[in-house]
Amino acid sequence: MLLTLMRNEWRQLWRSFQLPALALVLLFFALSDPLLTRYQNEIVQMFVADQKVEISLPTPTAAQALGQFFGDVSQLGLFVLILIGMGIVAAEKENGLTGWMLTRPVTRQAYLGAKVATLMLAVVALLIAGTAIAWAYTGSLLGPVPAGPLVWTLAGVIAYAVLIVAFLVLASTVARSPWSAGGLTILVLFANSLIYALAQQSTVGRFVPYRLIASIGQVLTAADSGNAGLAGLWDLTGPALVTSMLLAALLLVLAFASFARQEIPNG
Amino acid sequence: MSSPAIEVRGLRKRFTGRKQTVDALKDVSFSVPSGSIYGFLGPNGAGKTTTLRILTGLLQPTAGDLRLLGETVTYPGGPTLATRRRLAYLPQDPVFPARLNAFEVMELVAELYRLPRRAAAERSQKLLADFELLKDAKRSVKSFSRGMKQRLGLAAVLLPEPDLLLLDEPVSALDPVGRYEVLTRLAALRGRATVFFSTHILADVERICDRVLIIHQGSKVAEGDMGELLARFTPPRYRVRTRPDQVELAAATLNQQQAEGKLPWLLSVELESGAASKETNQEAPALNGDSSVLLVTAQAGRRSEMEAELLRVLVNSGITVLEYSPVRPDLESVFLQLLPETERPGFAEESAEEERDVAANADAQ
């Protein structure tokens, strides 16, 4: 049953252009960010027509290109993810599809589980694929990036994405409409970065999920400061990664518990 | 197939909103025998859809015990997976996963019910053909008309050959031919599956149902065997055709005999057009060509007295009776009788008409 439902969910996400949109965003940044970083100096020079002005620009690095990529993904990519995730349950509850599904031989757990699993798997797969493309392209333009920091950054970004999906699922399950679910998510994300900004220096800051995004640059350049070892990387974002995963699990438990008790008024 | 397919005891449902609470169901009990075709009637807002949503587990009852296919239904959640594999539900406004075509919808249903793939594909093909959807089967379901969606919904409901079909106004969007075909098809399930369906259309219920449940404003007004219900709530009535020039005489005779206390069972004498009543002896309303038919109604439960006397009285008065036949009672009149008077359709018109009649009589005098 779960597999049937997941296949159906995948088909819906794909045909409704939701996943393709996310894939395109990732592909766009995977190609444009390395290129723009590689030629940033030339581009600046082009705009500064007066050749007599000497501007000294730093040589672009591979870490910089990938940092740019992850930064863009965690903004526009996140935005697309919210648009996808906010309706995951709420939209179907509104249009009666949830009712239709749940009156077939489908348990509520399977219905929600298939949705969560499909979206998470799709997001993780797309992030990995996008990063691989960005990494390969960056490598050909700007030289190699040490694998350890890159993988660790990706792990952090994935954990953050998983947390967001979990929150979206909960919001979409309890909210009255997709838009209120989306709004709620944006509020919480804002609070997340605000808390991080305030607590950055303290021990608490090390556990705030937003640290995964805020520290991307530091992780990618960890090799330069001799921190590319496991301990060094862990020290940077390990605690935030663990909190994110625990929080994601908690949010999902809440979503399932709430969904199991809900009335589905349309259908 | 011995225990009832549906058993509902003391079902209540209260919707608690911010502004007001609605008691959609107030203590409804009924029981649907296995293998029967069961009609569920009630005006808009009576609580039919709410009942079906509770039966399928989408909504939770405020109170009451429910059993489906012999299994006690618990909430939240509703029927267990095993029970749900044996039942199929068609919502009032069928929706389907967007962006699937009709074939894919049928395939999804088959997979969810775990039907053997090959057999299910063949059966889907056949059902889509039966419901005249084959030529549109590769088109996105989103673009289907309401009637097409309803037909696809019916095909999907029939696909798993369920033991119990819960259908919310299954023919509401169909054209007359489609409606006839679907009802015939549902009737053919009698004995093999239980069909529980809601509707406003009395003729549909009359055509195929064994039993009916009538609710109004969340309360049961009647339940029972179709025939019994009709017998109980519709007074016995005969249709009498006389020679055209004798209609007035026939009506006058009956009314006069009643006035003399000879026909205590007689309730009313009407022209079939419905225009005249007991007072036909006065200025008869314009008689058109074929108004030589009287409807003679007896009081409830006095059929045999009527049958013993009516024809004799008429013949003894020298009236030539050309046709004499019992009128089959219809559910419409049962339904209307059961509704509170003020809610009967045409209530306003009828009283207006009465006033007009009174005025006309006053003029004549």
Ligand SMILES: Nc1ncnc2c1ncn2[C@@H]1O[C@H](COP(=O)(O)OP(=O)(O)OP(=O)(O)O)[C@@H](O)[C@H]1O
């Ligand atoms: N989710 C809800 N919240 C509040 N009230 C509701 C809800 N669903 C139904 N009701 C109310 O319950 C009553 C019964 O509604 P229901 O839809 O069951 O009627 P119905 O018999 O199916 O009518 P129709 O013939 O129009 O389909 C109505 O008064 C309706 O307004």
Ligand SMILES: [Mg+2]
């Ligand atoms: Mg309804």
